[in-house]
Amino acid sequence: MVTCQELQDLNLSKLNTAVTQWQQMLNKLVTLADGGDGGINAADLERKANAADWKGDNATVTKQFTTTTARQFDDMVTEARSIHKILEEAHANLKKHKEDLKTTIDTWARKNVYIDDKGGAMYSGPQREVEGGPKEQTSQEEVDQAAREVGRILEAANETDRIAARALRKHAQSKYDFDETGYKGLKDADRQQGIEDADAMVKLASKGDGMTDDELKRFNEISKYHRDNPAFAERFATKLGPEGTLEFWRSLADPGKGRTPDPDGDRAKILAKVQDNLGITLANATRADTPEMQAWKDRMIELGDDPIKARNGIPSAPYGFQVLGPLMTEGKWDTAFLNKYGEKMLEFERKSDDPVLGGPKELWENRFNPAQLSYPPGGTKPDSDPVANLMEALGHNPEASLQFFNGSSGQGDDAMNNWDYLVNKDGEGAREWPTDDDGKTTGFKNLGHALESGTLGYPYDQDPPSVPPMNTDEEKAARDQRTLLIDKVVDHYKTADTIDKQDGIRDSLANMAAGHIDSLNYSMADWGGTGEASGRDDFYGAKAGHLHDFGGTSSTSFLRALASDEGSYETVSTAQQVYGASSMAAHGDNRDDAMNAGLKSVRMHGLLDEARAEAIGKEFADDKTQRNLELEKQGEWRKFAGEAAVGVGVGVATAMIVPTGGAALVAVPLAIETIGGAANTQISTNTLQWLKDNEYDNYDDSVVGIDKAKEDGTRNAMTPLLNYAEAHGISGKEFESWALQAETKYNDGGKIGDTDDARGW
Numbered sequence: 001m002v003t004c005q006e007l008q009d010l011n012l013s014k015l016n017t018a019v020t021q022w023q024q025m026l027n028k029l030v031t032l033a034d035g036g037d038g039g040i041n042a043a044d045l046e047r048k049a050n051a052a053d054w055k056g057d058n059a060t061v062t063k064q065f066t067t068t069t070a071r072q073f074d075d076m077v078t079e080a081r082s083i084h085k086i087l088e089e090a091h092a093n094l095k096k097h098k099e100d101l102k103t104t105i106d107t108w109a110r111k112n113v114y115i116d117d118k119g120g121a122m123y124s125g126p127q128r129e130v131e132g133g134p135k136e137q138t139s140q141e142e143v144d145q146a147a148r149e150v151g152r153i154l155e156a157a158n159e160t161d162r163i164a165a166r167a168l169r170k171h172a173q174s175k176y177d178f179d180e181t182g183y184k185g186l187k188d189a190d191r192q193q194g195i196e197d198a199d200a201m202v203k204l205a206s207k208g209d210g211m212t213d214d215e216l217k218r219f220n221e222i223s224k225y226h227r228d229n230p231a232f233a234e235r236f237a238t239k240l241g242p243e244g245t246l247e248f249w250r251s252l253a254d255p256g257k258g259r260t261p262d263p264d265g266d267r268a269k270i271l272a273k274v275q276d277n278l279g280i281t282l283a284n285a286t287r288a289d290t291p292e293m294q295a296w297k298d299r300m301i302e303l304g305d306d307p308i309k310a311r312n313g314i315p316s317a318p319y320g321f322q323v324l325g326p327l328m329t330e331g332k333w334d335t336a337f338l339n340k341y342g343e344k345m346l347e348f349e350r351k352s353d354d355p356v357l358g359g360p361k362e363l364w365e366n367r368f369n370p371a372q373l374s375y376p377p378g379g380t381k382p383d384s385d386p387v388a389n390l391m392e393a394l395g396h397n398p399e400a401s402l403q404f405f406n407g408s409s410g411q412g413d414d415a416m417n418n419w420d421y422l423v424n425k426d427g428e429g430a431r432e433w434p435t436d437d438d439g440k441t442t443g444f445k446n447l448g449h450a451l452e453s454g455t456l457g458y459p460y461d462q463d464p465p466s467v468p469p470m471n472t473d474e475e476k477a478a479r480d481q482r483t484l485l486i487d488k489v490v491d492h493y494k495t496a497d498t499i500d501k502q503d504g505i506r507d508s509l510a511n512m513a514a515g516h517i518d519s520l521n522y523s524m525a526d527w528g529g530t531g532e533a534s535g536r537d538d539f540y541g542a543k544a545g546h547l548h549d550f551g552g553t554s555s556t557s558f559l560r561a562l563a564s565d566e567g568s569y570e571t572v573s574t575a576q577q578v579y580g581a582s583s584m585a586a587h588g589d590n591r592d593d594a595m596n597a598g599l600k601s602v603r604m605h606g607l608l609d610e611a612r613a614e615a616i617g618k619e620f621a622d623d624k625t626q627r628n629l630e631l632e633k634q635g636e637w638r639k640f641a642g643e644a645a646v647g648v649g650v651g652v653a654t655a656m657i658v659p660t661g662g663a664a665l666v667a668v669p670l671a672i673e674t675i676g677g678a679a680n681t682q683i684s685t686n687t688l689q690w691l692k693d694n695e696y697d698n699y700d701d702s703v704v705g706i707d708k709a710k711e712d713g714t715r716n717a718m719t720p721l722l723n724y725a726e727a728h729g730i731s732g733k734e735f736e737s738w739a740l741q742a743e744t745k746y747n748d749g750g751k752i753g754d755t756d757d758a759r760g761w
Contacts, residue, residue: 002157004150005117007094007101015091022084029077079171082182089186090164097157104153108146111138119154121147148463162225163190194232197222202239205248209255216252216270223277233284238292242299246308246323249278253326254372256310263377272375276330283331283393297337300324304341305348318371318384321345322364325389326374332459333393335400339407342390346409346421349387349431360387361434385434387422388443395449395460398468402454402481405488419488422447425501440503448508455486456515458667460508465667467515476546483548486516490550494557496564496615510568513559514575514666521579522547523555524607525600539596541586541671556607563608564615573608575668576601582670584724591728597671598721599745606746 002010105115112125121143167189171182183189201222204215211219226232240248252271254260261267286297300320307317353359364384373384394401408417416429424430433441452460457468457478470476489512493499499506513520522540525531526549540547550558562568580601587593725731 002161004119007098007157010098012095019087019091022087026080026084029080078182083171085185086164086167086183090160093160097153101153104149113138113143113146115150119150166193190229191231194226194229195235198232198235201236208251213267213270216274220273220277223281227280230284230288233281234288234293237282237285237296242296242303246320250308250323251310260372268375275326275375279327280331282327283333286334286337301341301344304344321386325386328389328393332396338393338400339403342404343409359432385443388446391446391450395453398453398457401450405454405485444502445504448505452508452511455482455512457482467667467669479546486512487548487550490558491554496561499561506565506568510562510571511666513562513572514668517575517579518545518669519547520555523550524552526552560611563611569612576604578668586671594724599741603745
């Protein structure tokens with residue numbers, strides 16, 4: 001394995017010399033084989049040998065020896081050309097990997113992030129709390145991102161090294177002959193190596209649950225090497241076959257007869273990796289555009305409702321949907337396959353929903369003959385609900401997810417829209433999602449992942465995420481389809497009660513709101529139907545950004561429902577501050593428009609802050625101490641966010657708030673992307689861990705706690721305006737006017753988020 005230090009110190013001069021010398025050798029061998037300089041060559045020798053009138057033994061032995069020897073020159077050329085190409089591409093790749101590593105290390109060094117010799121990252125600059133320390137200390141999240149970037153470069157370098165070394169060793173294996181086949185380059189070598197390894201792995205897989213732990217580890221090692229190798233994936237899947245694939249995982253996961261792996265044992269841990277690697281391999285295979293793989297996919301869909309019995313004949317026989325399900329939670333599966341597979345699964349499930357026999361829970365639980373199919377057992381992945389597994393697969397394929405939620409299952413009068421069946425929990429004919437022993441539904445989290453993918457246009461766990469481009473007509477049409485889906489989301493999840501009924505989906509809804517904060521701002525800027533008259537479309541760049549109006553009432557209710565929870569409030573509030581700051585930056589030196597943008601953002605903050613304060617009040621109406629604690633935590637987060645500001649970087653001195661903590665990222669669209677032409681940014685979406693580690697003083701008087709939280713909220717809302725004013729020299733009476741208008745807008749937003757009237761207060 002190439003380490004960070006080794007790649008930094010790598011001397012490529014010898015490899016470069018080898019490339020040059022093999023080029024010279026190749027040129028000489030080509031001349032010997034084919035001629036070109038007027039001298040003797042193998043091609044002429046073979047022609048003369050075939051044309052000569054041989055007699056006796058010479059007609060057989062000598063002639064054959066002569067022609068065979070002549071052809072060996074062609075094999076020499078083939079092998080020399082292959083070696084030269086491997087060396088040449090290895091040199092070019094390693095040179096690029098080395099340059100990329102240096103650039104990455106230098107970039108992070110400017111942020112006081114040190115990369116050690118193994119590729120680890122750590123903050124090495126002065127602490128913010130120290131006198132003279134930086135105003136903006138690099139966050140742990142950024143340090144982790146640095147380590148991931150370095151890790152990706154080292155992984156690519158190791159891949160180049162591994163493929164090249166194996167290809168060269170193969171050429172060196174034959175002592176007495178030259179290879180009649182060679183490699184066209186590293187990519188071709190990787191393809192051929194993948195086919196060889198796939199054949200070996202299929203042979204190993206034939207042992208089923210008879211595979212030892214070491215053999216399973218070997219399978220993991222090989223499949224990890226070939227995660228991005230379509231040749232390996234297709235060869236493995238097609239040679240194993242659809243039936244063989246299901247039987248293979250069925251026998252490994254739960255061989256039965258007392259041999260099912262101990263959930264806490266070493267084999268279960270190994271199987272968890274096998275599950276992921278096998279799933280990624282199969283996902284890659286489904287994207288191969290060949291007749292063989294199309295037949296594989298068609299047959300796999302047919303097997304979905306078939307019982308898959310174990311090889312040893314035990315009676316437990318889960319359906320094909322259930323066996324394949326755990327393998328679908330990793331990798332990007334083919335779009336058409338996911339939709340056809342999902343359609344048949346929902347049709348099968350809906351036909352099996354019976355008042356007597358039961359619904360999805362009874363269908364998939366198979367309580368009389370349970371099978372352990374998902375690893376690690378009892379983990380975060382659904383154990384037996386293949387629909388939840390499908391949702392996770394859709395969460396990794398945005399195109400498939402978008403199509404799926406616009407699709408349906410059933411025919412004629414039995415047809416039902418997938419959105420209505422899966423999302424509208426209380427609607428007629430809607431799915432009753434299975435619950436676990438604690439009464440919770442793991443699948444709602446997976447449903448959220450699928451909706452995230454479909455509405456945001458990138459896998460829910462993509463790192464780092466990015467707003468999809470809108471350069472082509474096809475990309476613009478996809479954007480419009482995503483906004484139509486998020487419109488459904490906004491309209492449906494309008495109350496905290498609706499969200500809480502689908503426990504586990506809230507985080508995804510907050511991410512969706514953050515990813516469409518531009519359209520939410522646009523939707524809220526139509527008070528009394530004045531949007532068109534006030535030039536709303538031009539102000540927000542609605543046409544260029546393909547913004548969608550979700551309706552003021554629905555948007556308000558959706559945002560209020562999200563802001564009622566601490567975690568989702570932080571996500572949406574942070575996204576709003578990012579978007580508000582970029583809105584001001586987009587208008588550059590146009591002070592009037594910049595101020596207008598800032599005031600509109602302040603109004604949105606007022607709505608979110610009031611909704612959060614009100615939720616705390618409801619939750620702790622009889623416990624002032626706890627209420628003050630929650631309000632103060634809200635204020636502390638606000639204060640921290642206000643300190644952790646970074647520049648937008650578009651030539652205008654403004655700021656965006658990027659809080660540290662947590663691993664989840666959301667790509668927040670910036671107004672300057674549609675108005676001024678900049679890119680998106682990623683922000684953390686998890687609750688800040690440090691809040692939980694701090695102790696707070698509580699006040700007996702609840703008014704003090706509320707006022708403190710609101711003060712911090714207003715400071716956060718005003719940050720973009722203060723930064724813009726400082727950059728453009730706006731002060732005195734001019735800024736005082738801004739501040740007064742901002743106060744009015746903030747309070748107006750609070751009135752929108754307030755529901756006192758509904759409670760009769």
